[in-house]
Amino acid sequence: MGGSTAIAALAGCVSTGGDGSDDSGGSDGAGGSDGSNGSDGSGGSDGGAAGSAMVWADLTDAEDEDVDAYIADFEEETGYAIDKEAPGGELDQQLETAIPAGDGPDSWIWAHDWVGRFAVREDPPFLYDARDDVDVSLDDYTETAQQAAQFDGGLYGLPFASETAALYYNADMVEEPPETLAEMVSIMEEHHDPDNGQYGLSFPGIDPYQASGFIQAYGGDLFDEENLEVTVDSDACKRGMDALETLYEYMPADPGYESQIVAFADGLAPFAINGPWELGNLQSEVDDLGVTTLPTVDGNNPRSYSGVQLFYFSAMLADADQSTVDAATGLAEWYTTNPEIIRSNAESQGYIPVLGEVVESGDVADEVQAFAQQVEHGVPMPSHPDMDSVWTPVEDALERVFNGDQESDAALDQAASEIREAL
Numbered sequence: 001m002g003g004s005t006a007i008a009a010l011a012g013c014v015s016t017g018g019d020g021s022d023d024s025g026g027s028d029g030a031g032g033s034d035g036s037n038g039s040d041g042s043g044g045s046d047g048g049a050a051g052s053a054m055v056w057a058d059l060t061d062a063e064d065e066d067v068d069a070y071i072a073d074f075e076e077e078t079g080y081a082i083d084k085e086a087p088g089g090e091l092d093q094q095l096e097t098a099i100p101a102g103d104g105p106d107s108w109i110w111a112h113d114w115v116g117r118f119a120v121r122e123d124p125p126f127l128y129d130a131r132d133d134v135d136v137s138l139d140d141y142t143e144t145a146q147q148a149a150q151f152d153g154g155l156y157g158l159p160f161a162s163e164t165a166a167l168y169y170n171a172d173m174v175e176e177p178p179e180t181l182a183e184m185v186s187i188m189e190e191h192h193d194p195d196n197g198q199y200g201l202s203f204p205g206i207d208p209y210q211a212s213g214f215i216q217a218y219g220g221d222l223f224d225e226e227n228l229e230v231t232v233d234s235d236a237c238k239r240g241m242d243a244l245e246t247l248y249e250y251m252p253a254d255p256g257y258e259s260q261i262v263a264f265a266d267g268l269a270p271f272a273i274n275g276p277w278e279l280g281n282l283q284s285e286v287d288d289l290g291v292t293t294l295p296t297v298d299g300n301n302p303r304s305y306s307g308v309q310l311f312y313f314s315a316m317l318a319d320a321d322q323s324t325v326d327a328a329t330g331l332a333e334w335y336t337t338n339p340e341i342i343r344s345n346a347e348s349q350g351y352i353p354v355l356g357e358v359v360e361s362g363d364v365a366d367e368v369q370a371f372a373q374q375v376e377h378g379v380p381m382p383s384h385p386d387m388d389s390v391w392t393p394v395e396d397a398l399e400r401v402f403n404g405d406q407e408s409d410a411a412l413d414q415a416a417s418e419i420r421e422a423l
Contacts, residue, residue, distance in 0.1 A: 051323025052081035053331065055311075057109040058091045062280030063349055067109075070341055074334050080327040100124050104316050106328040111163070111307030112148035116383040118312075119151040128317040129154035133329045136337050144380060145354035148308035151383065157310035158332040160342065161351035163275050164306040165210045166374040167295065171288035173270040181243055181295045184271065188250040191270050200250030202264035202272040204257045206398040208391055210273060213294050213302030213378065214247070215240040223390045223419075225382035230423070232394060233416035241401070241408040243297045247273075248402050255402050276350030276371050291350070291367040293374045301377035308354060308380070311336065386423055393418040 059067060071082045087094035091110060095118075098104035118126035131154065138146045138155075145159035167184075169177050173191065178184035188200025205211050212222060220236030223229075231237065252263050264272035265285040272282070273294070283289055294302040311332035317325050335341055342358045345351040346368045352375055353359050353368075364372070381387070397411035406414070 050079035050081075051321065051327045052083060053106040053324050053327035054316075055082055055084045055107045055109070055328070055331070056087050056091065056094070056105040057084060058087065059109070060277050060281055062284075063277060066280075066345065066348060070335060071331070074331055078330060078334075080330060082327065082331055095126065099126055099315060102316075104314055106314050106316050106320065106324055107332065108312050108314065109309065110312060111381065112157075112159070112310055113307060113381040113383050113387065114312070115148065115151045115156050115310070117385045117388045119154060119156055120385050125315040125318065127154070127156040128313040128315050129156065130313045130317070130325075130329055131155045133325055134158065134333055136333045140337055140356055142354045142356060142359055145308050148380065148383070149310055155313075157312040158336045159308045159310050159354050160336040161276075161309040161345060162306055162354050162372075162375055163277065163309060163352060164304045164371060164375050164378050165213060165273050165275050165294070166304075166371050167292050168264065168272040168274060168278075168282060168286075169290045169292065170264070170267065170270050170286055171290045173267075174290070177290060177292040178295050181246065181297050184295045185246065185250075187270055192250050194253070197268055199252050199263050199269040200271065201247055202260045202262075202269045202274075203247060203251050204255060204260045204274070205244065205247055205251060206255045206395055206402050207257070208394040208398065209305050209307075209381070210275075211244055211398060213304030213374075214244040214297065216303035216379070217243060217297040217300045219300075219303075221379070222394060223382050223384075223387055225384050225387070228384065228386060230390070230416050230419045232390070232419070233412045238409050238412055240297070241412065243302075244398075245401065245408060251402075255399065276352065276368070279350030279367060280348055289367075291370040293370060293377060304374060304378040305381045306375045306378045309351070389419050389422040393422075 057064075057067060068084065071084055074080065075082060085105070091108065092114065095104060095108070115127070121127070134155065136158070138149070141159050145162065149155060149157045149159050167177065174187055178187060191198055192200035203210065208222065215222065215237050218236040218239045220231060220234045220240060222232045222237065224231045252259055261272065261274065261278065263269045265282060267286070279291070294304060313328065313332070317328060337355060339355060339358050342351070342353045342355045343363065346353055346358070346364045350367050350371055352372045353364065393415040397406070397415035400406040401408045401411050
């Protein structure tokens, strides 16, 4: 998954099953009126349909398989029906079309950076404040995860994992994972031979989320959320671009996501920089896969953006039958507070737990510990609505630098000017 991301792939704009238009949305009397909300497994106790909800998600194949299995378990335990679909395009674009038309999902899976952006939308609203509908205590989650799910006092989702970009390496090609950028460059030099289809690095490095760690390595921020200032053109960010440009020299010529990830998966590069959402897929492709933190730059740990994955509560719930609200919130509660699911996700997908009891146990694999350590070095993605104006100008700037069309200082200056004009 991804706020970029990073973080799920789903298809089809289908209206919810709980809008009262058919017999699956609670017309049989099931739902809130009998006190069943699915969180205690009593959703189907009356023998009829307990209600249904539509969930959109944008997942890798490995993630998709696991989520389907979990949803099947939830349906069996509660009697609720969950229709998981793919949006059929970029998730945010599909939401922008579907929700105003009344055809949006009741819930969707994505990183927390959309909370502020959608929470301020009023005409029409995009999110549903579920403070009065959920039974779990937010204290069950880490403090960062609690904050990620809320905006201006409203609760707009429940968290189940954290994520950030870290360094994958093929241990058949790398004897010891590098601790510094200089060590990493030395190893990349040994393998980089683009004329023969060999590269030093697989990295979607024009994606601001993925590239953020290096740009922000010297203490700069793409966007200063505390002071609401555009700072991507700061001297610190420009210094960070030097490290990023060094990495650009060892990547395949096409910076697109698929072109990059396939080079590492096919054994054509010793390193990849990517998020935990690729762990399951890469474990099936690379025999001796390792994960470590991003290499230091002049003694500085790259300050990569981290995201908290949420089950969002859609504004579609505001006019839905209570049984649909119960189905959507019940799934989120059941999934996010189930320690077996959280541990399984950590093992198979590299998801970094945010459920307190799992975090405190420390019982996670080495790969997950590496991602968790990188999260500690990084910073949460800004969720303020102004951040929505930052992504595209920065991505365009990085692409110009990657293609050699513009010097990095000028590219960041241009991006900052475009962002300020848009705010």
